[in-house]
Amino acid sequence: MNYEEMGKPSKGLRLAFAITSVLFLVVLAISPLKDLLQQWKRYKKEFVHFAQTRPDTKRLLADFHSGIDQIWIPNLNVVDRCSTCHLGITQPSLLDSSVPEPFRGHPTIPHRAKEWGCVVCHRGQGLATEVKEAHQTTLAWEQPLLPVGYIQASCGVCHRSEIPDTPKLNRGRELLEDLNCVGCHRLQGIERPAMIGPDLTEVGNKVSREWVYKWLKEPRTITDSNGNVVVNGYENEEEPRMPQFRLNEQELRALSGYLSSLKSKPLEPYKFDARVIAAWEKKADLAQQGEVRFRQMFCVTCHSLAVTRAGETKLIGGDIGPELSKVGSKVNGDWLIAWLRNPGEYLPHALMPQYQWTDEDLFKVTRYIQSNLTDPDLLSNLPSLGPPRPDEIQLGQRLFLEKGCASCHAIKGVKSPSDFGPDLSQLGSKTVSQLLFGEARIPHTLVAYIRAKIADPVSVNPAARMPQYHLKPEDLEALTAALLSMTGQPATAAYAQLVVPAPQARFRPAGKFGEVYERYKCYVCHRFNGFGGTLAPDLSFEGSRAQRPWLIAFLRNPQTLRPALTSRMPQFGMTEEEAAILADYLGMVTQSPSVNPDSVSPKEFTPEMANLGKQLYEVKYQCQSCHTIGATGGYVGPNLNNVGNWMNAAWITAWLKNPQALVPDTIEPRRDFTDEEIKSLTAYLTTLRQNPHIPAPRGTVGTPGGSR
Amino acid sequence: MIMNSAQRALDQLRSTRVWKSIFRRGPARTNRTRSLAVFGNLFLHVLPVKVRDKSLRVRATYYLGSFSFFLFLLLSVTGILLMLYYHPAVPQAYRDMKDLRFVVSNGVFLRNLHRFGAEAMVIAVFWHMFHVFYRGGYKPPHQFNWVVGVGLLLITLFLSYTGYLLPWDQLAFWAITVGTNIISYVPLLGQPMRFLLLGGHQIGENALLRFYVLHVVILPLAAVMLIAIHLWRVQKDGGLTVKEDHEREK
Incomplete structure (x- = not known):
């Protein structure tokens, strides 16, 4: 090899070098080109064109720049680049649904995007600047966008207590x-x-094996004789809470056998006076009288009954207790009487109040339930079950745990599984x-x-x-x-730090009041300082509102204050003493800080002021469009016939000043009364008394906080 | 004329104190000063004094060693650029991957260069080793350089492995989980070695930091030193092993 040729690359090598050089140049060109053609750059350009078609172009493009936009919140570690393409989210003029995405404005919500970013609520990948990466599950990001229909779920991540917007x-x-x-x-x-389903320790005393079988097979409320569901309990927000388990024939037999065998001792029937009964039995309309009592006591405030109107079956009544249309075919008569007399004895956590029954009422109402609230077809179409065999009971006992029954129902001696x-x-x-x-x-x-x-x-x-x-x-x-x-x-x-915890409210007073409160289950319907039901008025400040004698009279015999309502306070048959205990406690304890009982002195009121108040009521403010006095007026607000006996003057004054300060969600409008007008109206309203002298019951203790 | 005056200007420059203090010599006019110029320059000195024509042919080496070295340089440059964007911290590490992908200009290209470069380097180093082995390059006088080469192979593999954790994604996490669990099966020393590597009992922020320091400081430094020795010994051991060397020996 000669010296000149040494080190000269061969032809093939030169070719290889040339080709790789070209390839290298191509590769070098691809990357900047891809950078140039990114999706978000196209959207940015499109937005400029779009903004020029809008009347407020200048405002839309005020913050516009050609780079990537991002919301950066260091302490939340949020870096959201969504606004790179979603360029109109802060523009109220782009809220309209005709605006094409991704430029549409964001609906107004309490949180601003600048302070929270987008991903905190919407999920997805805020760091991404490509449509697919930002919105979907991809190889390198698992959390996709939350569908907008479920966006309220994101509110609940932080707001653990109830908020009205969700x-x-x-x-x-x-x-x-x-x-x-x-x-x-x-x-x-x-x-x-505590367990939400009934305690089943003694269920064998309550229902038959056949009924348990049917219930386990199809717990939904009302079915017709062909077994088709006529009223779906869930669709009506009614009972039952019991879901449908997938049980085969053997399991149904075993569970019904086991459950019906659960009774420690046979029920002792309640002993009515036989002679008295004999007298009642002679009346032909015994069941009808029972129904009248049933309605007068307002059982339907909590329980519903199936009513068929124009071929359509509907449940009418409350949803606190179970639906009762067929209860007569369900429960044992002796059990029914024992239950009505004292629900707590059978079921310690029962929501049912313990009524004060007279023997007559008890007899009539149970007779009504057993003869009218029945369905002869309820237990037809069942296989003949007979008394349970020992192997069925044994299997049932095992299934009770395996099927998860023990998670909702307690049986004494059976340990419920956790988790x-x-x-x-x-x-x-x-x-x-x-x-x-x-x-x-x-x-x-x-x-x-x-x-x-x-x-x-x-x-x-x-x-x-x-x-x-x-x-x-x-x-x-x-x-x-x-x-x-x-x-x-x-x-x-x-x-x-952002989590807003749900308030933990408990109102479990002890002492005499606690006993009565628990007996009549006041908290099932009424709310006390955030604890209790919402069916009936909040009683947190009842002591500021109502006068003691009125309270006692009302508790003993509840009158309808709001005629438009269908659910009403039941008649418990309270004794005078019990009513007095409740009234005393409410008067002492449930006082509103915004009502000062000493601020208004009814003695200052003169007939002239009352006359002026009457004029204001009737002419200037037209209160009668919602409230009834005498026989005329509206039905939206409570009846004011007896308001002078009912409410304290200080409450009326505070209420007229600002009703929402006392009851935040009341629909009573806040009017701009002058102090003079408030005084006159109060003077007028305190004169409205149906029965001017309600005698206070004797022999009660405590200072009547509400009566002044 | 011009050449002469340029030559004169260069000679004048080479006679200055600054030039001499840097290059330890004056103008290279004689053979002695010319060879001093080669000896006194690190970069020229690493190269062999004479190169055989045969060793420059493609088939002689397929340039595999040079290719590996070139990839090492490429990985160093792209690695340093990546270090500008990367935090060895949880969860910032993964977000930096996202930034490289979505925000940094040509960030995907940069990452891919580093990633595919690393994979190519592992392949090239192995291929280089096989080639040297089948050519008998481990035989005297190259036996020490063979050992250095094996050390470089291990460093390459370990660099590749430590780099795998740094993106802090699922693939990284589980790959390192598997890898470090394998280490723990070494008798007696297994658990302590795993603990040392991870800086704890499970893969977390400490493990990420340790892998990062290994990947960007300790292993590259070791690689640079071994590469220097490797190249220097090629020259000192009489140049590249060419096919005929052994044919002659037979």
């Missing part, structure tokens, strides 16, 4: 509690209560890769999974132990939203 979430949380999901599952923010179902307290932050879809043909998303699991548990897991619930579509959505809001522990301390 009806869907609130309904879902209500359902979670009502359906006793915590019986089997661990849930975020819902305490495990029968999976922990759901972080379900909302689960990723798709953590879910098993089985054979279900549904989209592989968390939302679809939750919906399918609740609607038909077997669809995603054939071996599921979860029973079948029959929910209407909007309730399914609400439940899904509530479950999505349960995302477990906040990831960072900064998020943990």
Whole structure:
């Protein structure tokens, strides 16, 4: 080889070098080109064109620049680049649905995007600047965008207490509690209560084996003689809470046999006076009289009855207690009497108040229930069961635990399993890769999974132990939203600080008042300082409102204050002493800080002031359009016939000044009364008395806080 | 004319004190000063004094060693650029991947260069080793350089492994979980070694930091030193092993 040729590359090598050089140049060109053609740059350009078609171009483009936009909140570790393409979210003029996405404005909500970013509520990948990456589950990001229909779930991540703007979430949380999901599952923010289903220790005394069999097979409320569901309990927000379990014939026989065998001692029938009964029995309309009493006592405030009108069967009445249309065919007559006399004896956590019955009422009402609230077909079409065999009882006992019955129902001596179902307290932050879809043909998303699991548990897991619930579509959505809001522990301390906990309210007074309060279960309907039901008025400040003699009279014989309402306070048959204890306690304790009883002295009121007040009432402010006095007036507000005996003058004055300060969600409008007008109106209203002298019962203790 | 004056200007420059203090010599006019110029310059000195024509042919080496070295340089440059964007912290590490993808200009290109470069380097180093082995390059006088080469192979593999955790994604996490669990099966020393590597009993922020320091400081430094020795010994051991060397020996 000669010296000149040394080191000269061969032809092939030169070619290889040339080709790789060209390839290298091409590769170098591709990357900047890809940078140049990114999606977001196109959207930015489009927005400029779009803004020029709008009347407020200048304002729309005021903050516009050609780079990436991002919302950066250091303490939340939020970096959201969504506004790079969603350029109109802060523009109120782009709220209209005709504005094409991604430029549409964001509806007004209490939180501003600048302070919270987008991903905190909407999920997805805020760091991304590509459509697919930002919105969907991809190889490198698991949390997709939350469908906008479930966006209220995100409110619930921080707001653990109820807020008015999230009806869907609130309904879902209500359902979670009502359906006793915590019986089997661990849930975020819902305490495990006492068993919500009835205690079954003595259930053999209450119902027959046949009835248990039928109930386990189809617990939904009303079925016709062909077994078709006429009234679906769930669709009417009525009972039962009991879901439908998938049980075969053998299991049904075993469970019904086991449960009907549960009775420690036979019931002792209540002994009516035989001679008196003989006299009542002669009356032909005994059941009708019982029905009248049943209605007078307002049992339907809590219990509903099936009523068929124009061929359509509907449940009418309250949903606190079970529906009673066929209860006469369900329960044992002796048990019914024992239950009505003292529900707490059979079921310590019963919500049913303990009424003061006269023997006559008790006899009539039970007769009415047993003869009228029945269905002869209820237990037809059942196989003949007979008394349970020992092997059936044994199997039933095992099934009671295996099927999860013990999660909702207690039986003395049977230990209820804790965490029968999976922990759901972080379900909302689960990723798709953590879910098993089985054979279900549904989209592989968390939302679809939750919906399918609740609607038909077997669809995603054939071996599921979860029973079948029959929910209407909007309730399914609400439940899904509530479950999505349960995302477990906040990831960072900064998020943990945002959580608004639900207030823990308990009102369990002791002493004499506590006894009466517990006996009549006042808290089932009334609310005291945030604890209790919402069916009836909040009594947190009742002592400031009502006068003692009126309270006592009302408790003994509740009158209708709001004629437009169908649910009314039941007649408990309280004794004078009990009513006095309640009135004294309410007067002493339940005082509003915004009502000063000494601020108004009724002695100052003159007939002239009252006359002026009457004129204001009738002419200037036309209060009669909502309130009734005498025989005329509206039905929206309470009847004021007896308001002079009912309410304290100080309460009336404070109420007229600002009703919402006393009862935040009252519909009473706040008017701009002058102080003089308020005084006159109060003077007038205090003169309205139906029965000027209600004698206070003798022999009661305590200072009547409310009567001045 | 011009050449002469340029030559004169260069000679004048080479006679200055600054030039001499840097290059330890004056103008290279004689053979002695010319060879001093080579000896006194680190970069020229690493290269062999004479190169055989045969060793420059493609088939002689397929340039695999040079290719590996070139990839090492490429990885150093792209790695330093990536270090400008990367925090070895949880969860910032993964967010930095996102920034590289979505915000940094040509960030995807940069990451891909580093990633595919690293994979190519592992392949090139192995191929280089096989090639040297089948050519008998481990035989005397190259036996020490073979050992250095094996050390470089291990460093390359370990660099690749430590770099795998740094994106802090699921793939990284589980790969390192598996890898460090394998280490723990070493008799007696297994658990302490795993603990030392992870800075704890499970993969967390400490493990990320340790892997980062290994990846960007300790291992590259070791690689640079071994590469220097490797190249220097190629020259000192009589140049590249060419096929005929051994044919002659037979």
